[in-house]
Amino acid sequence: ETGVTQSPTHLIKTRGQQVTLRCSSQSGHNTVSWYQQALGQGPQFIFQYYREEENGRGNFPPRFSGLQFPNYSSELNVNALELDDSALYLCASSLDRGVGEQFFGPGTRLTVL
Amino acid sequence: QKEVEQNSGPLSVPEGAIASLNCTYSDRGSQSFFWYRQYSGKSPELIMFIYSNGDKEDGRFTAQLNKASQYVSLLIRDSQPSDSATYLCAGGRDYNTDKLIFGTGTRLQVFP
Numbered sequence: 001e002t003g004v005t006q007s008p009t010h011l012i013k014t015r016g017q018q019v020t021l022r023c024s025s026q027s028g029h030n031t032v033s034w035y036q037q038a039l040g041q042g043p044q045f046i047f048q049y050y051r052e053e054e055n056g057r058g059n060f061p062p063r064f065s066g067l068q069f070p071n072y073s074s075e076l077n078v079n080a081l082e083l084d085d086s087a088l089y090l091c092a093s094s095l096d097r098g099v100g101e102q103f104f105g106p107g108t109r110l111t112v113l
Numbered sequence: 114q115k116e117v118e119q120n121s122g123p124l125s126v127p128e129g130a131i132a133s134l135n136c137t138y139s140d141r142g143s144q145s146f147f148w149y150r151q152y153s154g155k156s157p158e159l160i161m162f163i164y165s166n167g168d169k170e171d172g173r174f175t176a177q178l179n180k181a182s183q184y185v186s187l188l189i190r191d192s193q194p195s196d197s198a199t200y201l202c203a204g205g206r207d208y209n210t211d212k213l214i215f216g217t218g219t220r221l222q223v224f225p
Contacts, residue, residue: 002158033212033213035215040217041217042117042201042203042215042216042217042218043157043201043215044215045212045213045214048212056211056212058212088156090156090157098205098207098211099145099204099205099206099207099211099212099213100145101147101159101162102147102159102213103159104149104156104157104158104159105156106155106156107156
């Protein structure tokens with residue numbers, strides 16, 4: 001167990017809806033990164049939050065947005081859901097920003113119908 | 114061109130053998146490399162990281178990095194059926210603002 005938690009575990013939404021996913025980082029970690037993992041693919045970087053500020057973003061449209069709170073927990077929000085958004089959403093906690101050792105939570109499986 | 118490439122497998126090895134997993138990367142600026150293990154339906158678990166050329170050993174695992182050839186590998190000695198999983202290679206530059214790039218993973222099957 002990494003000490004990183006995510007909620008909910010599973011979620012089913014319909015096209016056009018909005019979703020919020022949550023992540024609690026490991027104790028002592030100030031950085032959270034979010035990834036999208038489609039079936040059979042490696043995780044794709046969405047963005048990273050360091051001390052409540054966005055610290056880098058991948059090739060995802062603006063309808064993917066995030067937030068980090070003073071306790072370093074984080075949210076991922078996705079607006080106007082599309083079928084292709086169906087995936088496993090992973091958050092990873094790390095001691096510092098950048099590409100250092102990242103520890104993943106269990107993930108949220110999102111299905112968009 | 115994918116930035117981090119892995120053979121999707123499956124790589125099948127008998128129990129007790131050495132499993133060799135390989136990864137190549139295209140960004141010469143990449144400095145940090147990570148190997149994650151992912152069991153089916155689970156999230157990735159960090160196994161090892163390597164920053165310097167050469168070998169790094171941790172128990173049954175050895176990571177190898179060759180920056181000139183842009184090549185990273187993971188050796189698993191005395192493979193066990195419990196090692197059967199997908200192994201993800203990831204790399205990134207050593208900046209504070211860079212992102213981690215993952216390969217698609219290699220599926221390893223260890224048979225008794």
